[in-house]
Amino acid sequence: MTCALLPKLLLLLTLAAPATGIPHGPTSPLRYSRFLGPSNVMYLRWDFDIQTEVITFDLQVRTTGWVGLGVTNRYTNVGADLVVGGVLPDGTVYFSDQHLVDDDTLKEDGSQDAELQLLKEDAVYTTMRFSRPFRTCDSHDGDITSDTIRVLAAYGLDDTVKLERERTFVKSIFLLQIIHPDDLDAPAISYIHDLEITDFLIPEDDTTYACTFLPLPIVKEKHHIYKFEPKLIYHNETMVHHILVYACGNASALPTGISDCYGADPAFSLCSQVIMGWAVGGTSYQFPDDVGISIGTPLDPQWIRLEIHYSNFHNLPGIYDSSGIRVYFTPILRKYDMGVLQLGFFTFPIHFIPPGAESFTSYGLCMTEQFDEINGVPVPDIQVYGYLLHTHLAGRSLQAVQYRKGKQVGIICKDDAYDFNLQETRDLKERITIKMGDELLVECHYQTLDRTTLTFGGPSTINEMCLIFLFYYPRNNISSCMGYPDIIHVAHELGEEASDSMEGMMAMNNVDWTPENIKKAEKACKMADQVVIIKTIDELVKNQTGHIPDIIPTPRGPCLESTGGKVEPGDKTPAGYRAAPLVQSGSSPTVPLTILLLLQGVFSWLLDSLQGAV
Incomplete structure (x- = not known):
């Protein structure tokens, strides 16, 4: 009896694991990463193939329960997509492409457009890696575009998949960052120069624009600024809204000190050519290898106006700040002088x-x-x-x-x-x-x-x-x-x-x-x-x-249909949609959550049958 049941069990497992047909995206190492949510409980890595339009995500969460990752919008999580996975205590892996029907109810998509590459669990972390097309033919899947993407991440403490507010997070990320800083050249010779205000008492006002005039690095021959980054002083809340660096014409007669950029003294609004800028959420920026900001020649600006916008919404008193912009410059010249x-x-x-x-x-x-x-x-x-x-x-x-x-x-x-x-x-x-x-x-x-x-x-x-x-x-x-x-x-x-x-x-x-x-x-x-x-x-x-x-809207590009997927009528444009490629060798079929529940029932029936046959 046992020998007769085992082939049936293997057949059920084969039928329950559909091939997604989505091509593999980039493999490790994934170049980009962010922490999601407070206390660094969730760590996301990702990378993408711009030619095949496939993105790969790797989500590591400090839990031994289920994990989920998807895309939502700025107004509501209802309708958002969420790829869910986890490992049961017996080692069985479950994985499913789903969407939110309401604030806390998930439903499996009719089209499974995510391909699992890795799902593992240890005593501390659950890690899920999967790939998906930028744009699928499933209306439940959010597009991955060059816009800001609101990434939805969630997890549970056990394998009961249910969204809970305290373990659900949304973070805005620019996913399709074309140039990674590690791909750029680091000059063999470089110097640092800080453009900053010092010990500035932030007024007890909602908005303050503080301006001062500072010299650029003094060099005897031409150099290029090739990188800049914010230099921010930590406060209990974010007060610096943006920092701009404006180049001054060399004929300008510039005031001294720190004052309101747009206040009673109009001289503090002089210099209007932006050459560097940082705003909320930004990080450092390195120019492409063939461009830089020229300094050190008679045609180059010698002074800049540093503008810092403070937002002291709670009118807090007695807060001093010394923020600014740090610039990196080199005598190893680039091909082009850049402007803004x-x-x-x-x-x-x-x-x-x-x-x-x-x-x-x-x-x-x-x-x-x-x-x-x-x-x-x-x-x-x-x-x-x-x-x-x-x-x-x-x-x-x-x-x-x-x-x-x-x-x-x-x-x-x-x-x-x-x-x-x-x-x-x-x-x-x-x-x-x-x-x-x-x-x-x-x-x-x-x-x-x-x-x-x-x-x-x-x-x-x-x-x-x-x-x-x-x-x-x-x-x-x-x-x-x-x-x-x-x-x-x-x-x-x-x-x-x-x-x-x-x-x-x-x-x-x-x-x-x-x-x-x-x-x-x-x-x-x-x-x-x-x-x-x-x-x-x-x-x-x-x-x-x-x-x-008038502006002619840019049409949406073709979508990538998964094997057995459902194509929405609006996607059948003259450009058509790309049929799913064959499953590549090496892909590991996995068990969707609904199939998993069915299989658990089948396993119970088989075990009962096996025990009865002994």
């Missing part, structure tokens, strides 16, 4: 966002046709390799779009899931060429459902901004190119009287901000004549007029 071009909506004073808006879009236009004239000499093609996005708390998404001869060339950079708490310099997948005559448009989406009054553009965190900084080479003298709409036209479209810009802005306070008026204001801002302001490192300013072009 600031784009977006001119922050003061026209920018406004209505209250109670589910969505409101602002635009900032840049026209490059007069760059040669204001630069003083012809401007060569701009090669963009990186970017930094910036809004405040109401910002939801940003993008920079490029046009040439009236036609959209493409999207330079974007983030459809922008997170105020994760602002970092990011590298482009491919470098983008901007030719003189091109138009550049920045589009920012906001949500103000939690606000009852107008939000205006301004320096405070509760004000708003719409900015994108493009990192490029070769350097020119243009520091910023930003736009704003004719506010008088906007006021008239909303039925308000206005004869100048100040009256136009004041008129916005008289509008009844119904959903209809919010959309009317958004359309009026887009259709109005746009004032474009171009500024150089020496504070030369030139204005011109333009109009906002």
Whole structure:
């Protein structure tokens, strides 16, 4: 009897372990890592293959229960995907691609799009490694894109898979980081120079912009700055919102001391060409191996303006700070001198966002046709390799779009899931060429459902901004190119009287901000004549007029169908979807959770049968 039952048992195991058909992604070592949740209980490593569009995750959790990892959005975990796995006390492995039906209920996907590579447990940790396509054909799976991704991680103390608030975490991560710092060259000779304020008493105000002027490293011959990192002083709460370093024109007469950047003394707002920047959530940044910030030549800036934005929301007294930016420089020169071009909506004073808006879009236009004239000499093609996005708390998404001869060339950079708490310099997948005559448009989406009054553009965190900084080479003298709409036209479209810009802005306070008026204001801002302001490192300013072009949305790419997966109708685009490849040798089939429960019943029946046969 025993010999007759064993082949049936093996047959059941074979049928219960479906082949996912998803290709393996990168194998160890995985280059990227983050701790998730408090107390470093969860440690995530990951890597990806940009060609096959497959990402591999390795999650290690301090538990002997189940673990889970997936993708969610900023508003709710309901509908989020979660890949769940664990090891039972008898050593049986379970693994399943699931999604949240409500806040604490999981349901297995009809299409299993994750391939298990490793699941093990010891006395302390449970470790799960799996791969999945960037975009599957399962509507329950979140896409892995170049946007900010909100990674959902959860675990249990035993093998009962149930979500509990205290063991469920969401962390924003830029997963598709193209260049890893370890892939970059470290110069054989390098030096460190700190640009910082010292023992600055943070005012007991919600928002403070502290500025001071500091010299760049003094060198006798040309050097390149190749890396920078924040130098932050630990406080009981995060107070430093952002740090910017602006290059000063060498003809500038600069004040001394530390003062409000935008206060009574306008001299402290001099120098507007950003060359380095850090914001909440960012880390260090090393430039690509062929570019750097030039210092030490007669054409290079000798001084910078250091701007630190403090947010002391709790008005705490007696807190001193010595934060800043640490720069690394080398005499081993790179091929190109880099610059930074600031784009977006001119922050003061026209920018406004209505209250109670589910969505409101602002635009900032840049026209490059007069760059040669204001630069003083012809401007060569701009090669963009990186970017930094910036809004405040109401910002939801940003993008920079490029046009040439009236036609959209493409999207330079974007983030459809922008997170105020994760602002970092990011590298482009491919470098983008901007030719003189091109138009550049920045589009920012906001949500103000939690606000009852107008939000205006301004320096405070509760004000708003719409900015994108493009990192490029070769350097020119243009520091910023930003736009704003004719506010008088906007006021008239909303039925308000206005004869100048100040009256136009004041008129916005008289509008009844119904959903209809919010959309009317958004359309009026887009259709109005746009004032474009171009500024150089020496504070030369030139204005011109333009109009906002339409943006052609970028279509979603093809999805990767798993074996036996369910393809949603919306994914059957002309580009089609990629059929699943054959299961690669070496992949280990595993048991989905629902099959596992069935097998446990089968095992019990078989054991009872075996015992009865003895």
